Amino acid sequence: MRKTQREKIETTNVSAPGELILARSGAFVSGDFEAIYDSYHEDAPFKGFFPSRQSYAEYAEANLVGTFFIRECRVLDEVIDGDRGKVLFYQRFVSGDDLIEVLELAELILTSQGWRLHRSGRRPRQEFPVPLETIKMADFPPVPEEQML
Secondary structure, eight states, rough: OGGGGOOOOOSSOOHHHHHHHHHHHHHHHHHHHHHHHHTTTOOHHHHHOOOSHHHHHHHHHHHTTTTTTEEEEEEEEEEEETEEEEEEEEEEEEEEEEEEEEEEEEEEETTTTTTEEEEEEEGGGOOOSSGGOOGGGSOOOOOGGGGOO
């Protein structure tokens, strides 16, 4: 599917941090890499790797399309404290020939453009040998600072 034919995903008019996480997943599935880029906070470490929408879109088109597929994204827990939010979510995706399951803790900031992802850290699903529905933020161990993106 050509980029101009892809569905545009809205990441600005979400009312809660968890909604942004789900919108980002939908944007990835539809190939709307610009929306994913725009959903990052201006101070996000991610933007140190990709300083422009175009640089990320080109990278994603060249390296992710056809090789990385999100199969499921589910919000497990969400905490909002003023203009800060945290979302614990589960993702199941295919990367190459590998099926990968992770839990990710995202830190978000509310801006004039809405909620924006500041950074996040992942843990393998295997570290949580309980039903997903029972996992809460308090169960998620701290991610080393150097692993936060």
